[in-house]
Amino acid sequence: MTMPPLLRVAVLDDDDDLAATVARLLSRNALPASAFSVPHSLLDALPSGDFGCVVSDIQMGEVDGFTFAETLRAADPCVALVFMTAWPTTTHAVDAVRRYGGLDYLEKPIDEARLIAAVREGLDWSGRERRIAAITQSFTRREREVFDLLVRGHSNKEIAERLSISARTVEDHRAAIVTKTRANGLSQLIALSRGEEV
Amino acid sequence: MMTGRVLPFSKPLPLHRLALRASDLPLLALYGLAFALLHWASHPWSGLGFFSLWYPAAGLRFAVLWRRGTRLTPWLILTEVLTDGIVGTIPLTGVAAVQGITGAMRPGLTCGIAIAVARRLSRGKSEALALPPMILGIAAVLAPLLNAAMVLPFAMFLPDAGRYQLGVATIISLIGLTVGDLLGILVLAPALLWLAALIEADVRLPAITPERRRRLAAALLEHTIVLTLSLVLTMLMLRAGVGVRPAPGLLAGAWIGLRHGRVAAWVAILVQVAAFLPFSAVELDDGERLTLHLWITGIVLVTWLAGSFSDAQKAAREVLERRNRLLFQAERLKTLRAMSVAVIHEISQPLSTLAIEARHLRDATAGLDPDIADSAALVDRKAQALSELVRRLRRFGGRDVDEPAALPVMTLLQTARQIVAPELNATLGTLFIAPVPPDLVVQVQEIELTQALVNLLRNAIAASPGRTVSIITRKDGEDVRIAVSNPLDRPEPSGPDTYAGMGVGLVIARTIVEAHGGTLARGDADGSARFVLSLPLVPASPLPADLLPPDLLSGARA
Numbered sequence: 095m096t097m098p099p100l101l102r103v104a105v106l107d108d109d110d111d112l113a114a115t116v117a118r119l120l121s122r123n124a125l126p127a128s129a130f131s132v133p134h135s136l137l138d139a140l141p142s143g144d145f146g147c148v149v150s151d152i153q154m155g156e157v158d159g160f161t162f163a164e165t166l167r168a169a170d171p172c173v174a175l176v177f178m179t180a181w182p183t184t185t186h187a188v189d190a191v192r193r194y195g196g197l198d199y200l201e202k203p204i205d206e207a208r209l210i211a212a213v214r215e216g217l218d219w220s221g222r223e224r225r226i227a228a229i230t231q232s233f234t235r236r237e238r239e240v241f242d243l244l245v246r247g248h249s250n251k252e253i254a255e256r257l258s259i260s261a262r263t264v265e266d267h268r269a270a271i272v273t274k275t276r277a278n279g280l281s282q283l284i285a286l287s288r289g290e291e292v
Numbered sequence: 293m294m295t296g297r298v299l300p301f302s303k304p305l306p307l308h309r310l311a312l313r314a315s316d317l318p319l320l321a322l323y324g325l326a327f328a329l330l331h332w333a334s335h336p337w338s339g340l341g342f343f344s345l346w347y348p349a350a351g352l353r354f355a356v357l358w359r360r361g362t363r364l365t366p367w368l369i370l371t372e373v374l375t376d377g378i379v380g381t382i383p384l385t386g387v388a389a390v391q392g393i394t395g396a397m398r399p400g401l402t403c404g405i406a407i408a409v410a411r412r413l414s415r416g417k418s419e420a421l422a423l424p425p426m427i428l429g430i431a432a433v434l435a436p437l438l439n440a441a442m443v444l445p446f447a448m449f450l451p452d453a454g455r456y457q458l459g460v461a462t463i464i465s466l467i468g469l470t471v472g473d474l475l476g477i478l479v480l481a482p483a484l485l486w487l488a489a490l491i492e493a494d495v496r497l498p499a500i501t502p503e504r505r506r507r508l509a510a511a512l513l514e515h516t517i518v519l520t521l522s523l524v525l526t527m528l529m530l531r532a533g534v535g536v537r538p539a540p541g542l543l544a545g546a547w548i549g550l551r552h553g554r555v556a557a558w559v560a561i562l563v564q565v566a567a568f569l570p571f572s573a574v575e576l577d578d579g580e581r582l583t584l585h586l587w588i589t590g591i592v593l594v595t596w597l598a599g600s601f602s603d604a605q606k607a608a609r610e611v612l613e614r615r616n617r618l619l620f621q622a623e624r625l626k627t628l629r630a631m632s633v634a635v636i637h638e639i640s641q642p643l644s645t646l647a648i649e650a651r652h653l654r655d656a657t658a659g660l661d662p663d664i665a666d667s668a669a670l671v672d673r674k675a676q677a678l679s680e681l682v683r684r685l686r687r688f689g690g691r692d693v694d695e696p697a698a699l700p701v702m703t704l705l706q707t708a709r710q711i712v713a714p715e716l717n718a719t720l721g722t723l724f725i726a727p728v729p730p731d732l733v734v735q736v737q738e739i740e741l742t743q744a745l746v747n748l749l750r751n752a753i754a755a756s757p758g759r760t761v762s763i764i765t766r767k768d769g770e771d772v773r774i775a776v777s778n779p780l781d782r783p784e785p786s787g788p789d790t791y792a793g794m795g796v797g798l799v800i801a802r803t804i805v806e807a808h809g810g811t812l813a814r815g816d817a818d819g820s821a822r823f824v825l826s827l828p829l830v831p832a833s834p835l836p837a838d839l840l841p842p843d844l845l846s847g848a849r850a
Contacts, residue, residue: 115645119652180640181633182686184739184746187711198714201686202644203679206651208718 101146101217101224103127106136106162107178108154116149116204123210125217133162140169146224147216149209152179152186163194172223174216176209178202222289229286232274240267244280245287310363319360320367324375326352330480331381337472337572337581345585346569347472351480353400354435357407358428358481359488365404369397391447398446399439399473406435425554425607429600432481433593436473440466464582471585478592479565482558511552518544519563536584541591549598553606557599561592633686640682643675650675696808698830699741701732701765701772708745712753719757723749726764732772733830736808741827744804744812745774747797748823752778755821771810772829777822801825 103120105127107113113129120127128143130136133154139145148166152159163175177190178200190196197219198212230238236257243253250268254261277283330349337346353372357364373396376382382392410431443466522544529537541564549557568588572581654672657665705725716723734741752761756778764775802812810827 109641109645112641112645115648119648122652180637180644184711184742188707191710201683202640203647203682204644205718206648208714211717212714 100126101220102144103147103149103213103217104130104136104139104143104145105149106130106133106154106159107151108132109151112202116209119206120149120210120213125210125213133157133165137165137169140166140173145170145173146220147174147176147213149176149178149213152177152190153181160189160194163196167195172220172227174220176200176212176216178204178209224289225291226287226289229275233271237267237271237274240264241271241283241287244268244271245284310366312367316360316364316367319356320371323352323356323368324371327372328375328379330476331375331379334472334476337569337585345468345472345475345572345581346565347476348480350399350403350436350439350473350476351478352484353403354407354432354477355481355484355488357404358431359485362404362408365400368404369400372396372400394446398442402438402442403435406438407431410434425600425603428485429597432477432596433474436470436477439473440470443469467586468582471582471589474589475565475585475592478596479561482554482596486555511556514551515548515556515560518547519560523567536587538587538590541587542594545591545595546598549595549600550602552599553603554596554599557595557602561595564588564591564595636682636686640679640686643679643682647672647675647679696735696737698733698735699738700730701734701774702728702730704734704736704738704741704745705763705765705774707738707742708749711742711746712749715750715753716761719753721753721756721758722760724760724762726762728765729767732765732767734772734808734827735830736827740804741808744801744825745776747801748776748825751797752776752821752823756780767829768826770829770831771826774825774827775815775822776825777817777820779820780816798823 103117103125105113105117105120107116107129108131110129110131113131117127117129127149128139130139133156136148150159150162154162159177159179163177166173166175175194175196176198177186177194177196179186180202182199182201187199190199197216198208200209200212230241233241236259239257240253243256248256250261250264254264257264271277271283275283275286277286327349330347330352334347334349353368356368373382373393376392376396382396383389410427414427444462522540525540526537529535529540545557545560545564548560565588568584572584650668650672653668654665657668659665705728709723709725712723749761749763759779761776761778764777766773798812805812805825805827808827810825812823812825815822815824
């Protein structure tokens with residue numbers, strides 16, 4: 095299996111200078127990053143950009159960070175989000191983490207070590223999500239159901255009962271799954287379901 | 293709180309409050325003497341039936357009860373009865389004694405009741421009628437009316453009840469009683485009360501400034517003209533054969549009272565009374581005297597109430613002005629807070645860029661000429677210090693506004709844990725939360741209280757990096773106590789910076805907790821710093837005891 099291409103980081107802030115500075119900081123720390131100052135230019139670049147993590151300001155001129163986060167999630171559910179803000183509030187901190195799936199909520203001036211740690215974590219998470227998506231997208235709906243139960247440790251017989259199909263059919267699906275993933279046994283399937291590289 | 297709707301004396305009085313104190317005795321002795329003198333002084337105006345038409349002793353009684361409290365009522369009554377007995381006003385033997393003694397008890401009792409009622413009715417109200425000057429005015433009118441109204445009920449059960457027949461003579465004598473008491477109270481009581489306040493240093497005579505002297509002289513001149521005009525007008529009307537008419541006096545009294553308050557009103561009353569009383573004491577027959585005294589009473593009443601109302605209005609205006617000043621102050625603070633938040637924001641944005649670039653510059657120049665490297669390092673250090681300052685200022689200052697709601701303590705702790713989690717990770721510390729009973733619920737503004745708890749946790753994490761901070765919650769009666777503690781190597785946090793940061797966070801946490809009716813106290817124990825946050829619990833729903841699980845019952849108190 096070939097190594098997946100290295101995921102990039104997008105930095106979004108309506109302050110050009112800060113966006114560029116944060117992007118350069120990340121690049122210096124072996125985290126290739128691009129700077130954006132307008133949300134829609136980042137969304138435009140999304141299909142070709144291969145972004146694993148977006149570092150976004152919350153209070154921006156036209157679109158606020160949370161609205162942007164929803165649009166971004168709809169466009170690509172595998173991108174990790176890190177928020178930064180100059181107006182930190184407890185409500186926002188809770189919202190950023192609970193409702194918008196942000197990995198961290200950073201106050202400006204930014205704590206560099208914390209930012210880098212959060213971005214690294216985000217890229218890892220995104221990589222895993224992408225691998226899981228890549229594997230399961232070739233499955234049929236039934237294969238997906240069988241796969242989900244299989245990696246949770248259910249036997250063929252139990253799966254057959256749960257899905258109300260014959261054990262024979264389960265074995266067929268299982269064979270198809272192994273062929274498609276080129277996995278070598280159940281333990282590798284479980285590893286794949288967790289997004290681990292095999 | 294229950295206010296004026298409760299009828300006074302509907303509850304049994306706490307009797308010990310009525311007990312005679314040693315310090316009352318000189319007052320009572322003096323009162324007996326003064327009462328006898330004033331009683332005697334009123335005799336020139338008596339004669340119609342049995343009541344005096346100008347009875348200053350009622351004013352003395354009213355002033356003492358108003359100033360010293362209605363708890364003295366029974367003792368004043370006793371003193372009056374004894375005095376009357378000693379000077380021979382009432383017989384102390386035979387059937388007439390019962391009549392005399394009950395008659396002598398009535399005015400004191402009704403006066404005490406009138407004062408208590410007026411005070412009770414005004415409690416907790418804020419309109420002009422319930423302000424102190426007006427309450428005194430109302431009580432001063434209520435007392436004589438109540439006294440007259442109680443004459444027949446008091447007499448009804450006496451052996452010779454037949455003495456009082458509801459007829460013209462009785463009505464006239466009751467009017468006379470009211471008039472005499474009203475005049476006595478309104479003329480004498482204000483002066484006595486004012487003197488008492490002056491002696492006991494409640495009020496001070498305002499310093500006589502030239503400005504004040506000028507205003508005083510102007511007021512005096514105005515009053516003299518008004519009073520003179522009214523007297524001249526009254527005399528002219530009398531000469532013209534229309535008889536004694538109160539209209540000019542009423543007008544003058546209302547004018548003076550409304551313009552300059554109670555002191556001016558009292559002076560005007562004194563002048564008018566002084567003009568008429570000597571005249572009515574000798575030259576008039578009983579019918580004419582009663583008519584004249586009715587007119588005077590009307591004038592005195594209007595003057596006095598007008599003065600009281602004017603003072604009450606003034607007091608209300610002062611209260612309003614004070615509130616306006618406070619509101620203005622609060623508004624200014626709000627603006628100031630919004631401004632400082634905006635300034636912090638404006639600084640933090642460019643500072644973010646500056647701090648990152650300074651750090652980069654420091655790292656990039658580390659190997660170069662020491663002169664350049666030192667400069668870059670210095671710029672970096674200052675940028676980081678400034679960043680830290682901005683972060684700290686904002687962290688402890690930002691507050692959202694929301695409505696108080698019932699919130700389980702567990703939820704509060706979990707939210708706070710979520711917020712401080714990144715800081716814990718950064719310092720490699722851990723947070724231990726002891727199990728919290730699920731029935732502990734507080735009524736709070738969630739955001740604010742979370743902020744308070746987060747401030748405490750941040751302080752603890754900063755003071756003991758890499759260690760375990762613990763939160764232990766327990767119920768204590770009707771409160772919940774949340775203890776945040778962190779291990780200490782030294783007894784006190786070191787360094788002025790640490791201390792300053794902790795101070796601000798702590799002050800804000802304490803303000804928030806106290807606004808919720810709770811307390812925040814430091815109570816260090818065995819090598820750890822501990823802050824205990826107490827909050828009142830929302831009372832549990834009134835479940836019958838047999839529905840509660842046994843473990844809850846064993847833990848509950850009272």
